Amino acid sequence: MPTEPVRRQVTVTDEGPVLVHGPIEIVLADGRKVISDRAVTALCTCRRSRRYPFCDTSHRRRVRNSVAHGSAHDRDSEECTRC
Amino acid sequence: MLSTTAPPPVAVPDIGPDTGPVTGPALPAPRGPLSLVVLDTLRGSTRTPSAAGLTSAAIEQADPYGEDLQLALYCCYELHYRGFAGVSDGLEWDPGLLGLRRDLEQVFLAALRAEVRGGTDVATEIDTLLVEVVDASGVSHHLRRTGQLWQLREYIAYRSLYHLKEADPHAWVIPRLTGPAKVALVTIEYDEYGSGSVGRMHAQLFADMMTEFGLCAEYGAYLDTAPAALLAEINFMSLCGLHRWLRGALIGQLVVAELTSSPSSDRLVQAMRRLGCGPAAIEFYAEHIEADAVHEQLVRHGIIAPLLAAEPALAGDVVFGIQASTLLADRFSDLLLRRWAEEQPT
Structure with missing residues:
Protein backbone atom coordinates (compact mmCIF):
# COMPACT_ATOMS: atom_id res chain seq x y z
CA MET A 1 0.00 0.00 0.00
CA PRO A 2 1.56 3.31 -1.02
CA THR A 3 2.41 5.66 1.83
CA GLU A 4 3.21 9.35 1.87
CA PRO A 5 6.98 9.91 1.83
CA VAL A 6 8.43 11.40 5.04
CA ARG A 7 9.74 14.76 3.93
CA ARG A 8 12.48 16.52 5.87
CA GLN A 9 11.73 20.17 6.53
CA VAL A 10 14.20 22.79 5.28
CA THR A 11 13.44 26.39 6.30
CA VAL A 12 14.94 29.36 4.49
CA THR A 13 15.15 32.43 6.74
CA ASP A 14 15.10 35.86 5.19
CA GLU A 15 18.20 37.24 6.88
CA GLY A 16 20.34 34.34 7.97
CA PRO A 17 20.88 30.59 7.86
CA VAL A 18 18.93 27.74 6.32
CA LEU A 19 17.39 25.54 9.00
CA VAL A 20 17.47 21.78 8.40
CA HIS A 21 15.71 19.28 10.61
CA GLY A 22 18.35 16.66 11.37
CA PRO A 23 20.43 14.75 12.23
CA ILE A 24 22.28 15.45 9.00
CA GLU A 25 25.53 14.84 7.18
CA ILE A 26 26.84 17.76 5.15
CA VAL A 27 29.20 17.25 2.21
CA LEU A 28 31.37 20.32 1.64
CA ALA A 29 32.75 21.60 -1.66
CA ASP A 30 36.10 19.88 -1.03
CA GLY A 31 34.38 16.55 -0.35
CA ARG A 32 34.84 16.79 3.43
CA LYS A 33 31.90 15.46 5.44
CA VAL A 34 30.59 17.17 8.56
CA ILE A 35 27.83 15.78 10.76
CA SER A 36 25.29 17.47 13.00
CA ASP A 37 23.14 15.46 15.41
CA ARG A 38 20.99 18.41 16.46
CA ALA A 39 17.22 18.27 16.06
CA VAL A 40 17.61 21.42 13.94
CA THR A 41 20.84 22.66 12.32
CA ALA A 42 21.44 26.23 11.10
CA LEU A 43 23.55 26.19 7.94
CA CYS A 44 25.45 29.36 7.05
CA THR A 45 24.46 31.00 3.78
CA CYS A 46 26.39 34.28 4.07
CA ARG A 47 29.76 32.47 4.13
CA ARG A 48 30.98 34.75 6.91
CA SER A 49 30.74 32.11 9.63
CA ARG A 50 33.96 31.10 11.33
CA ARG A 51 32.30 27.78 12.07
CA TYR A 52 31.23 27.14 8.47
CA PRO A 53 29.07 25.29 7.40
CA PHE A 54 27.28 26.14 10.66
CA CYS A 55 25.80 29.58 11.36
CA ASP A 56 27.57 31.58 14.09
CA THR A 57 25.38 34.73 13.66
CA SER A 58 28.14 36.53 11.72
CA HIS A 59 25.48 37.68 9.25
CA ARG A 60 24.24 40.22 11.81
CA ARG A 61 24.61 43.93 11.21
CA ARG A 62 27.53 45.42 13.11
CA VAL A 63 27.75 48.97 14.34
CA ARG A 64 29.95 51.05 16.57
CA ASN A 65 28.61 52.25 19.90
CA SER A 66 28.37 55.84 18.67
CA VAL A 67 26.12 54.68 15.83
CA ALA A 68 23.92 52.55 18.10
CA HIS A 69 23.26 55.63 20.19
CA GLY A 70 22.37 58.09 17.49
CA SER A 71 24.62 59.92 15.00
CA ALA A 72 22.89 58.86 11.80
CA HIS A 73 25.71 59.88 9.44
CA ASP A 74 27.87 57.06 10.84
CA ARG A 75 25.29 54.43 10.08
CA ASP A 76 27.22 52.89 7.21
CA SER A 77 30.46 52.51 9.13
CA GLU A 78 30.02 48.87 9.97
CA GLU A 79 33.05 47.11 11.27
CA CYS A 80 34.17 43.51 11.35
CA THR A 81 34.92 42.13 14.83
CA ARG A 82 37.08 39.47 13.26
CA CYS A 83 39.93 41.73 12.23
CA MET B 1 -16.34 -11.13 38.73
CA LEU B 2 -16.55 -7.93 40.73
CA SER B 3 -16.70 -8.23 44.48
CA THR B 4 -19.75 -6.68 46.08
CA THR B 5 -18.15 -6.32 49.47
CA ALA B 6 -16.40 -3.11 50.41
CA PRO B 7 -12.60 -3.28 50.33
CA PRO B 8 -10.84 -3.16 53.67
CA PRO B 9 -9.80 0.33 54.78
CA VAL B 10 -6.38 1.34 53.57
CA ALA B 11 -4.02 3.19 55.85
CA VAL B 12 -3.59 6.69 54.42
CA PRO B 13 -0.01 7.83 54.67
CA ASP B 14 0.84 11.29 55.95
CA ILE B 15 0.87 13.78 53.12
CA GLY B 16 4.24 15.25 52.42
CA PRO B 17 7.77 14.10 53.01
CA ASP B 18 9.46 14.93 56.28
CA THR B 19 13.00 14.97 55.09
CA GLY B 20 14.79 16.56 52.21
CA PRO B 21 17.75 15.35 50.20
CA VAL B 22 20.64 14.06 52.29
CA THR B 23 23.10 15.39 49.79
CA GLY B 24 22.73 18.65 47.96
CA PRO B 25 23.90 22.19 48.48
CA ALA B 26 24.38 23.45 52.01
CA LEU B 27 22.26 26.37 53.17
CA PRO B 28 23.99 29.71 52.63
CA ALA B 29 24.72 32.28 55.32
CA PRO B 30 21.98 34.91 55.75
CA ARG B 31 22.62 38.42 54.38
CA GLY B 32 19.99 40.29 56.42
CA PRO B 33 16.63 39.93 58.20
CA LEU B 34 14.65 38.66 55.18
CA SER B 35 17.04 35.85 54.29
CA LEU B 36 17.46 35.06 57.99
CA VAL B 37 13.72 34.37 58.34
CA VAL B 38 13.71 32.19 55.20
CA LEU B 39 16.79 30.25 56.34
CA ASP B 40 15.38 29.77 59.87
CA THR B 41 12.23 28.32 58.30
CA LEU B 42 14.30 26.01 56.13
CA ARG B 43 16.13 24.85 59.27
CA GLY B 44 12.79 23.88 60.83
CA SER B 45 11.57 26.99 62.64
CA THR B 46 7.77 27.13 62.63
CA ARG B 47 7.56 30.83 63.48
CA THR B 48 5.67 32.88 60.93
CA PRO B 49 7.53 35.82 59.32
CA SER B 50 5.55 38.29 61.46
CA ALA B 51 6.24 36.28 64.62
CA ALA B 52 9.91 36.42 63.65
CA GLY B 53 9.67 40.21 63.68
CA LEU B 54 9.34 40.77 59.94
CA THR B 55 6.78 43.52 59.28
CA SER B 56 5.21 44.18 55.91
CA ALA B 57 6.71 47.68 56.06
CA ALA B 58 10.18 46.15 56.41
CA ILE B 59 9.56 43.98 53.35
CA GLU B 60 8.20 46.88 51.28
CA GLN B 61 11.18 49.06 52.18
CA ALA B 62 13.79 46.40 51.39
CA ASP B 63 16.25 47.09 48.57
CA PRO B 64 14.66 45.16 45.66
CA TYR B 65 18.09 44.37 44.17
CA GLY B 66 19.85 44.01 47.53
CA GLU B 67 21.80 41.03 48.85
CA ASP B 68 19.21 40.21 51.52
CA LEU B 69 16.05 40.16 49.39
CA GLN B 70 17.69 38.40 46.45
CA LEU B 71 19.20 35.66 48.63
CA ALA B 72 15.85 35.18 50.42
CA LEU B 73 14.09 34.79 47.06
CA TYR B 74 16.81 32.51 45.71
CA CYS B 75 16.43 30.16 48.69
CA CYS B 76 12.63 30.09 48.30
CA TYR B 77 12.97 29.20 44.61
CA GLU B 78 15.68 26.60 45.14
CA LEU B 79 13.10 24.43 46.93
CA HIS B 80 11.43 24.00 43.51
CA TYR B 81 14.68 22.83 41.90
CA ARG B 82 16.85 20.56 44.01
CA GLY B 83 16.37 21.81 47.56
CA PHE B 84 19.08 21.97 50.19
CA ALA B 85 20.80 19.22 52.17
CA GLY B 86 18.75 18.31 55.22
CA VAL B 87 15.84 20.66 54.42
CA SER B 88 12.38 19.13 54.32
CA ASP B 89 11.04 18.69 50.78
CA GLY B 90 7.59 19.51 52.17
CA LEU B 91 8.64 23.16 52.64
CA GLU B 92 8.37 23.64 48.87
CA TRP B 93 4.64 24.26 49.38
CA ASP B 94 4.73 25.71 52.90
CA PRO B 95 2.02 28.41 53.00
CA GLY B 96 4.04 30.75 55.23
CA LEU B 97 7.09 30.56 52.99
CA LEU B 98 4.97 30.98 49.85
CA GLY B 99 3.31 34.04 51.37
CA LEU B 100 6.66 35.63 52.17
CA ARG B 101 7.93 34.73 48.70
CA ARG B 102 4.93 36.47 47.13
CA ASP B 103 5.66 39.65 49.11
CA LEU B 104 9.33 39.60 48.05
CA GLU B 105 8.34 38.98 44.42
CA GLN B 106 6.05 42.00 44.46
CA VAL B 107 8.89 44.25 45.67
CA PHE B 108 11.22 42.86 42.97
CA LEU B 109 8.63 43.08 40.19
CA ALA B 110 7.56 46.61 41.14
CA ALA B 111 11.18 47.80 40.96
CA LEU B 112 11.69 46.21 37.54
CA ARG B 113 8.43 47.60 36.17
CA ALA B 114 9.36 51.08 37.38
CA GLU B 115 12.78 50.93 35.74
CA VAL B 116 12.02 49.58 32.26
CA ARG B 117 10.54 51.55 29.36
CA GLY B 118 7.73 49.07 28.73
CA GLY B 119 5.69 49.03 25.53
CA THR B 120 4.33 46.31 23.27
CA ASP B 121 6.64 46.54 20.24
Whole structure:
Protein backbone atom coordinates (compact mmCIF):
# COMPACT_ATOMS: atom_id res chain seq x y z
CA MET A 1 0.00 0.00 0.00
CA PRO A 2 1.56 3.31 -1.02
CA THR A 3 2.41 5.66 1.83
CA GLU A 4 3.21 9.35 1.87
CA PRO A 5 6.98 9.91 1.83
CA VAL A 6 8.43 11.40 5.04
CA ARG A 7 9.74 14.76 3.93
CA ARG A 8 12.48 16.52 5.87
CA GLN A 9 11.73 20.17 6.53
CA VAL A 10 14.20 22.79 5.28
CA THR A 11 13.44 26.39 6.30
CA VAL A 12 14.94 29.36 4.49
CA THR A 13 15.15 32.43 6.74
CA ASP A 14 15.10 35.86 5.19
CA GLU A 15 18.20 37.24 6.88
CA GLY A 16 20.34 34.34 7.97
CA PRO A 17 20.88 30.59 7.86
CA VAL A 18 18.93 27.74 6.32
CA LEU A 19 17.39 25.54 9.00
CA VAL A 20 17.47 21.78 8.40
CA HIS A 21 15.71 19.28 10.61
CA GLY A 22 18.35 16.66 11.37
CA PRO A 23 20.43 14.75 12.23
CA ILE A 24 22.28 15.45 9.00
CA GLU A 25 25.53 14.84 7.18
CA ILE A 26 26.84 17.76 5.15
CA VAL A 27 29.20 17.25 2.21
CA LEU A 28 31.37 20.32 1.64
CA ALA A 29 32.75 21.60 -1.66
CA ASP A 30 36.10 19.88 -1.03
CA GLY A 31 34.38 16.55 -0.35
CA ARG A 32 34.84 16.79 3.43
CA LYS A 33 31.90 15.46 5.44
CA VAL A 34 30.59 17.17 8.56
CA ILE A 35 27.83 15.78 10.76
CA SER A 36 25.29 17.47 13.00
CA ASP A 37 23.14 15.46 15.41
CA ARG A 38 20.99 18.41 16.46
CA ALA A 39 17.22 18.27 16.06
CA VAL A 40 17.61 21.42 13.94
CA THR A 41 20.84 22.66 12.32
CA ALA A 42 21.44 26.23 11.10
CA LEU A 43 23.55 26.19 7.94
CA CYS A 44 25.45 29.36 7.05
CA THR A 45 24.46 31.00 3.78
CA CYS A 46 26.39 34.28 4.07
CA ARG A 47 29.76 32.47 4.13
CA ARG A 48 30.98 34.75 6.91
CA SER A 49 30.74 32.11 9.63
CA ARG A 50 33.96 31.10 11.33
CA ARG A 51 32.30 27.78 12.07
CA TYR A 52 31.23 27.14 8.47
CA PRO A 53 29.07 25.29 7.40
CA PHE A 54 27.28 26.14 10.66
CA CYS A 55 25.80 29.58 11.36
CA ASP A 56 27.57 31.58 14.09
CA THR A 57 25.38 34.73 13.66
CA SER A 58 28.14 36.53 11.72
CA HIS A 59 25.48 37.68 9.25
CA ARG A 60 24.24 40.22 11.81
CA ARG A 61 24.61 43.93 11.21
CA ARG A 62 27.53 45.42 13.11
CA VAL A 63 27.75 48.97 14.34
CA ARG A 64 29.95 51.05 16.57
CA ASN A 65 28.61 52.25 19.90
CA SER A 66 28.37 55.84 18.67
CA VAL A 67 26.12 54.68 15.83
CA ALA A 68 23.92 52.55 18.10
CA HIS A 69 23.26 55.63 20.19
CA GLY A 70 22.37 58.09 17.49
CA SER A 71 24.62 59.92 15.00
CA ALA A 72 22.89 58.86 11.80
CA HIS A 73 25.71 59.88 9.44
CA ASP A 74 27.87 57.06 10.84
CA ARG A 75 25.29 54.43 10.08
CA ASP A 76 27.22 52.89 7.21
CA SER A 77 30.46 52.51 9.13
CA GLU A 78 30.02 48.87 9.97
CA GLU A 79 33.05 47.11 11.27
CA CYS A 80 34.17 43.51 11.35
CA THR A 81 34.92 42.13 14.83
CA ARG A 82 37.08 39.47 13.26
CA CYS A 83 39.93 41.73 12.23
CA MET B 1 -16.34 -11.13 38.73
CA LEU B 2 -16.55 -7.93 40.73
CA SER B 3 -16.70 -8.23 44.48
CA THR B 4 -19.75 -6.68 46.08
CA THR B 5 -18.15 -6.32 49.47
CA ALA B 6 -16.40 -3.11 50.41
CA PRO B 7 -12.60 -3.28 50.33
CA PRO B 8 -10.84 -3.16 53.67
CA PRO B 9 -9.80 0.33 54.78
CA VAL B 10 -6.38 1.34 53.57
CA ALA B 11 -4.02 3.19 55.85
CA VAL B 12 -3.59 6.69 54.42
CA PRO B 13 -0.01 7.83 54.67
CA ASP B 14 0.84 11.29 55.95
CA ILE B 15 0.87 13.78 53.12
CA GLY B 16 4.24 15.25 52.42
CA PRO B 17 7.77 14.10 53.01
CA ASP B 18 9.46 14.93 56.28
CA THR B 19 13.00 14.97 55.09
CA GLY B 20 14.79 16.56 52.21
CA PRO B 21 17.75 15.35 50.20
CA VAL B 22 20.64 14.06 52.29
CA THR B 23 23.10 15.39 49.79
CA GLY B 24 22.73 18.65 47.96
CA PRO B 25 23.90 22.19 48.48
CA ALA B 26 24.38 23.45 52.01
CA LEU B 27 22.26 26.37 53.17
CA PRO B 28 23.99 29.71 52.63
CA ALA B 29 24.72 32.28 55.32
CA PRO B 30 21.98 34.91 55.75
CA ARG B 31 22.62 38.42 54.38
CA GLY B 32 19.99 40.29 56.42
CA PRO B 33 16.63 39.93 58.20
CA LEU B 34 14.65 38.66 55.18
CA SER B 35 17.04 35.85 54.29
CA LEU B 36 17.46 35.06 57.99
CA VAL B 37 13.72 34.37 58.34
CA VAL B 38 13.71 32.19 55.20
CA LEU B 39 16.79 30.25 56.34
CA ASP B 40 15.38 29.77 59.87
CA THR B 41 12.23 28.32 58.30
CA LEU B 42 14.30 26.01 56.13
CA ARG B 43 16.13 24.85 59.27
CA GLY B 44 12.79 23.88 60.83
CA SER B 45 11.57 26.99 62.64
CA THR B 46 7.77 27.13 62.63
CA ARG B 47 7.56 30.83 63.48
CA THR B 48 5.67 32.88 60.93
CA PRO B 49 7.53 35.82 59.32
CA SER B 50 5.55 38.29 61.46
CA ALA B 51 6.24 36.28 64.62
CA ALA B 52 9.91 36.42 63.65
CA GLY B 53 9.67 40.21 63.68
CA LEU B 54 9.34 40.77 59.94
CA THR B 55 6.78 43.52 59.28
CA SER B 56 5.21 44.18 55.91
CA ALA B 57 6.71 47.68 56.06
CA ALA B 58 10.18 46.15 56.41
CA ILE B 59 9.56 43.98 53.35
CA GLU B 60 8.20 46.88 51.28
CA GLN B 61 11.18 49.06 52.18
CA ALA B 62 13.79 46.40 51.39
CA ASP B 63 16.25 47.09 48.57
CA PRO B 64 14.66 45.16 45.66
CA TYR B 65 18.09 44.37 44.17
CA GLY B 66 19.85 44.01 47.53
CA GLU B 67 21.80 41.03 48.85
CA ASP B 68 19.21 40.21 51.52
CA LEU B 69 16.05 40.16 49.39
CA GLN B 70 17.69 38.40 46.45
CA LEU B 71 19.20 35.66 48.63
CA ALA B 72 15.85 35.18 50.42
CA LEU B 73 14.09 34.79 47.06
CA TYR B 74 16.81 32.51 45.71
CA CYS B 75 16.43 30.16 48.69
CA CYS B 76 12.63 30.09 48.30
CA TYR B 77 12.97 29.20 44.61
CA GLU B 78 15.68 26.60 45.14
CA LEU B 79 13.10 24.43 46.93
CA HIS B 80 11.43 24.00 43.51
CA TYR B 81 14.68 22.83 41.90
CA ARG B 82 16.85 20.56 44.01
CA GLY B 83 16.37 21.81 47.56
CA PHE B 84 19.08 21.97 50.19
CA ALA B 85 20.80 19.22 52.17
CA GLY B 86 18.75 18.31 55.22
CA VAL B 87 15.84 20.66 54.42
CA SER B 88 12.38 19.13 54.32
CA ASP B 89 11.04 18.69 50.78
CA GLY B 90 7.59 19.51 52.17
CA LEU B 91 8.64 23.16 52.64
CA GLU B 92 8.37 23.64 48.87
CA TRP B 93 4.64 24.26 49.38
CA ASP B 94 4.73 25.71 52.90
CA PRO B 95 2.02 28.41 53.00
CA GLY B 96 4.04 30.75 55.23
CA LEU B 97 7.09 30.56 52.99
CA LEU B 98 4.97 30.98 49.85
CA GLY B 99 3.31 34.04 51.37
CA LEU B 100 6.66 35.63 52.17
CA ARG B 101 7.93 34.73 48.70
CA ARG B 102 4.93 36.47 47.13
CA ASP B 103 5.66 39.65 49.11
CA LEU B 104 9.33 39.60 48.05
CA GLU B 105 8.34 38.98 44.42
CA GLN B 106 6.05 42.00 44.46
CA VAL B 107 8.89 44.25 45.67
CA PHE B 108 11.22 42.86 42.97
CA LEU B 109 8.63 43.08 40.19
CA ALA B 110 7.56 46.61 41.14
CA ALA B 111 11.18 47.80 40.96
CA LEU B 112 11.69 46.21 37.54
CA ARG B 113 8.43 47.60 36.17
CA ALA B 114 9.36 51.08 37.38
CA GLU B 115 12.78 50.93 35.74
CA VAL B 116 12.02 49.58 32.26
CA ARG B 117 10.54 51.55 29.36
CA GLY B 118 7.73 49.07 28.73
CA GLY B 119 5.69 49.03 25.53
CA THR B 120 4.33 46.31 23.27
CA ASP B 121 6.64 46.54 20.24
CA VAL B 122 8.30 43.11 20.34
CA ALA B 123 9.72 43.40 16.79
CA THR B 124 11.68 46.57 17.58
CA GLU B 125 13.05 45.06 20.80
CA ILE B 126 14.24 42.00 18.85
CA ASP B 127 15.75 44.12 16.05
CA THR B 128 17.77 46.02 18.65
CA LEU B 129 19.13 42.77 20.10
CA LEU B 130 20.13 41.58 16.61
CA VAL B 131 22.55 44.45 15.98
CA GLU B 132 26.08 43.70 17.12
CA VAL B 133 27.72 46.68 18.79
CA VAL B 134 31.39 45.94 18.18
CA ASP B 135 32.84 48.37 20.71
CA ALA B 136 30.33 47.59 23.42
CA SER B 137 31.41 47.21 27.02
CA GLY B 138 30.44 44.09 28.91
CA VAL B 139 32.02 41.09 30.56
CA SER B 140 32.53 39.03 27.39
CA HIS B 141 33.92 42.06 25.51
CA HIS B 142 36.35 42.77 28.36
CA LEU B 143 37.42 39.13 28.68
CA ARG B 144 38.00 38.87 24.92
CA ARG B 145 40.18 41.98 24.80
CA THR B 146 42.19 42.06 28.01
CA GLY B 147 40.55 39.78 30.59
CA GLN B 148 42.72 37.79 32.95
CA LEU B 149 42.36 34.14 33.90
CA TRP B 150 41.21 34.85 37.47
CA GLN B 151 38.47 37.09 36.11
CA LEU B 152 37.29 34.36 33.73
CA ARG B 153 37.30 31.82 36.60
CA GLU B 154 35.34 34.18 38.83
CA TYR B 155 32.77 34.77 36.09
CA ILE B 156 32.36 31.01 35.54
CA ALA B 157 32.05 30.30 39.28
CA TYR B 158 29.20 32.82 39.58
CA ARG B 159 27.48 31.74 36.39
CA SER B 160 27.49 28.13 37.67
CA LEU B 161 24.50 29.02 39.87
CA TYR B 162 22.49 29.08 36.64
CA HIS B 163 24.35 26.88 34.18
CA LEU B 164 24.38 23.82 36.45
CA LYS B 165 20.59 23.96 36.11
CA GLU B 166 20.64 25.41 32.61
CA ALA B 167 17.25 25.31 30.85
CA ASP B 168 15.40 24.15 33.98
CA PRO B 169 13.43 27.41 34.55
CA HIS B 170 12.17 27.27 30.97
CA ALA B 171 10.90 23.70 31.38
CA TRP B 172 8.15 25.16 33.60
CA VAL B 173 6.65 27.09 30.70
CA ILE B 174 6.15 24.00 28.50
CA PRO B 175 2.63 23.12 29.77
CA ARG B 176 1.67 26.78 29.44
CA LEU B 177 2.22 26.88 25.68
CA THR B 178 0.32 25.13 22.91
CA GLY B 179 0.88 24.09 19.31
CA PRO B 180 3.89 25.33 17.33
CA ALA B 181 5.29 27.50 20.16
CA LYS B 182 5.34 24.48 22.45
CA VAL B 183 7.02 22.31 19.80
CA ALA B 184 9.73 24.93 19.18
CA LEU B 185 10.40 25.42 22.90
CA VAL B 186 10.72 21.67 23.47
CA THR B 187 13.10 21.47 20.49
CA ILE B 188 15.31 24.07 22.18
CA GLU B 189 15.04 22.33 25.55
CA TYR B 190 15.92 18.95 23.99
CA ASP B 191 19.09 20.53 22.60
CA GLU B 192 19.86 22.10 26.01
CA TYR B 193 19.47 18.71 27.67
CA GLY B 194 21.94 17.08 25.27
CA SER B 195 19.62 15.72 22.53
CA GLY B 196 19.45 12.36 24.27
CA SER B 197 23.11 12.25 25.35
CA VAL B 198 23.98 12.92 29.00
CA GLY B 199 27.50 13.96 28.08
CA ARG B 200 26.14 16.67 25.75
CA MET B 201 23.82 18.22 28.35
CA HIS B 202 24.75 21.88 28.60
CA ALA B 203 24.79 21.65 32.40
CA GLN B 204 27.24 18.73 32.09
CA LEU B 205 29.44 20.64 29.60
CA PHE B 206 29.51 23.51 32.09
CA ALA B 207 30.50 21.14 34.93
CA ASP B 208 33.28 19.69 32.74
CA MET B 209 34.53 23.22 32.06
CA MET B 210 34.52 24.06 35.78
CA THR B 211 36.58 20.96 36.54
CA GLU B 212 39.05 21.95 33.81
CA PHE B 213 39.40 25.36 35.50
CA GLY B 214 39.95 23.75 38.92
CA LEU B 215 36.57 24.99 40.17
CA CYS B 216 34.12 22.97 42.27
CA ALA B 217 31.45 21.64 39.90
CA GLU B 218 29.01 20.67 42.65
CA TYR B 219 25.53 22.13 42.29
CA GLY B 220 25.18 25.36 44.24
CA ALA B 221 28.77 25.37 45.51
CA TYR B 222 29.28 29.11 44.94
CA LEU B 223 26.00 30.37 46.36
CA ASP B 224 27.64 32.05 49.35
CA THR B 225 30.01 34.05 47.14
CA ALA B 226 27.50 34.98 44.41
CA PRO B 227 26.50 38.65 44.43
CA ALA B 228 22.86 39.78 44.47
CA ALA B 229 23.19 41.06 40.90
CA LEU B 230 23.74 37.47 39.71
CA LEU B 231 21.05 36.00 41.96
CA ALA B 232 18.58 38.57 40.61
CA GLU B 233 19.13 37.32 37.04
CA ILE B 234 18.36 33.75 38.07
CA ASN B 235 15.50 34.79 40.36
CA PHE B 236 13.85 36.59 37.47
CA MET B 237 13.85 33.34 35.47
CA SER B 238 12.46 31.33 38.40
CA LEU B 239 9.84 33.98 39.10
CA CYS B 240 8.59 34.04 35.52
CA GLY B 241 8.88 30.27 35.19
CA LEU B 242 6.82 29.52 38.30
CA HIS B 243 3.99 31.95 37.50
CA ARG B 244 1.81 31.12 34.53
CA TRP B 245 0.70 34.74 34.26
CA LEU B 246 4.35 35.69 33.62
CA ARG B 247 4.84 33.16 30.79
CA GLY B 248 5.19 35.97 28.25
CA ALA B 249 7.95 37.53 30.36
CA LEU B 250 9.81 34.21 30.56
CA ILE B 251 9.68 33.95 26.77
CA GLY B 252 11.04 37.52 26.65
CA GLN B 253 13.90 36.47 28.91
CA LEU B 254 14.53 33.47 26.62
CA VAL B 255 14.66 35.82 23.63
CA VAL B 256 17.45 37.83 25.26
CA ALA B 257 19.38 34.72 26.30
CA GLU B 258 19.22 33.07 22.90
CA LEU B 259 19.81 36.19 20.81
CA THR B 260 22.81 37.48 22.76
CA SER B 261 24.44 34.15 23.65
CA SER B 262 25.98 33.19 20.31
CA PRO B 263 28.22 36.28 19.80
CA SER B 264 28.94 36.46 23.52
CA SER B 265 30.00 32.80 23.57
CA ASP B 266 32.24 33.49 20.56
CA ARG B 267 33.98 36.27 22.51
CA LEU B 268 34.49 33.94 25.48
CA VAL B 269 35.99 31.28 23.19
CA GLN B 270 38.38 33.95 21.86
CA ALA B 271 39.21 34.94 25.45
CA MET B 272 39.98 31.33 26.40
CA ARG B 273 42.17 30.79 23.34
CA ARG B 274 44.10 33.96 24.13
CA LEU B 275 44.57 32.75 27.71
CA GLY B 276 45.76 29.31 26.52
CA CYS B 277 42.81 27.26 27.83
CA GLY B 278 42.38 23.70 26.55
CA PRO B 279 39.60 22.24 24.37
CA ALA B 280 37.66 20.76 27.33
CA ALA B 281 37.41 24.24 28.83
CA ILE B 282 36.43 25.85 25.54
CA GLU B 283 33.78 23.29 24.56
CA PHE B 284 30.90 24.76 26.59
CA TYR B 285 31.02 28.16 24.92
CA ALA B 286 32.00 26.71 21.52
CA GLU B 287 28.86 24.56 21.66
CA HIS B 288 26.78 27.63 22.48
CA ILE B 289 27.95 29.55 19.42
CA GLU B 290 26.32 26.96 17.15
CA ALA B 291 23.44 25.88 19.39
CA ASP B 292 22.24 29.39 20.09
CA ALA B 293 22.48 30.41 16.44
CA VAL B 294 19.83 27.71 15.94
CA HIS B 295 17.89 28.67 19.05
CA GLU B 296 17.73 32.30 17.94
CA GLN B 297 15.83 31.23 14.82
CA LEU B 298 13.59 28.84 16.77
CA VAL B 299 12.73 31.50 19.36
CA ARG B 300 11.94 34.19 16.83
CA HIS B 301 10.11 32.19 14.17
CA GLY B 302 9.03 29.13 16.15
CA ILE B 303 7.93 30.65 19.47
CA ILE B 304 7.40 34.42 19.29
CA ALA B 305 5.52 34.52 15.99
CA PRO B 306 2.91 31.81 16.79
CA LEU B 307 2.66 32.81 20.46
CA LEU B 308 1.79 36.42 19.65
CA ALA B 309 -0.52 35.32 16.84
CA ALA B 310 -2.42 33.14 19.33
CA GLU B 311 -2.17 35.50 22.33
CA PRO B 312 -1.49 39.06 21.09
CA ALA B 313 -2.16 40.41 24.58
CA LEU B 314 1.13 38.84 25.73
CA ALA B 315 3.23 41.34 23.71
CA GLY B 316 3.62 43.69 26.67
CA ASP B 317 4.83 40.86 28.90
CA VAL B 318 7.32 39.67 26.27
CA VAL B 319 8.69 43.22 26.03
CA PHE B 320 8.85 43.41 29.83
CA GLY B 321 10.79 40.12 29.92
CA ILE B 322 13.23 41.39 27.28
CA GLN B 323 13.80 44.74 28.99
CA ALA B 324 13.96 43.42 32.56
CA SER B 325 16.40 40.61 31.77
CA THR B 326 18.59 43.02 29.77
CA LEU B 327 18.59 45.40 32.73
CA LEU B 328 19.54 42.62 35.16
CA ALA B 329 22.27 41.26 32.86
CA ASP B 330 23.73 44.77 32.55
CA ARG B 331 23.68 45.23 36.33
CA PHE B 332 25.66 42.01 36.84
CA SER B 333 28.09 42.89 34.05
CA ASP B 334 28.62 46.42 35.41
CA LEU B 335 29.28 45.06 38.90
CA LEU B 336 31.97 42.64 37.69
CA LEU B 337 33.64 45.26 35.48
CA ARG B 338 33.65 47.75 38.36
CA ARG B 339 35.22 45.20 40.69
CA TRP B 340 37.76 44.10 38.10
CA ALA B 341 38.73 47.69 37.42
CA GLU B 342 39.88 47.75 41.02
CA GLU B 343 41.96 44.63 40.29
CA GLN B 344 40.80 42.81 43.39
CA PRO B 345 40.31 39.06 42.98
CA THR B 346 37.41 37.89 45.18
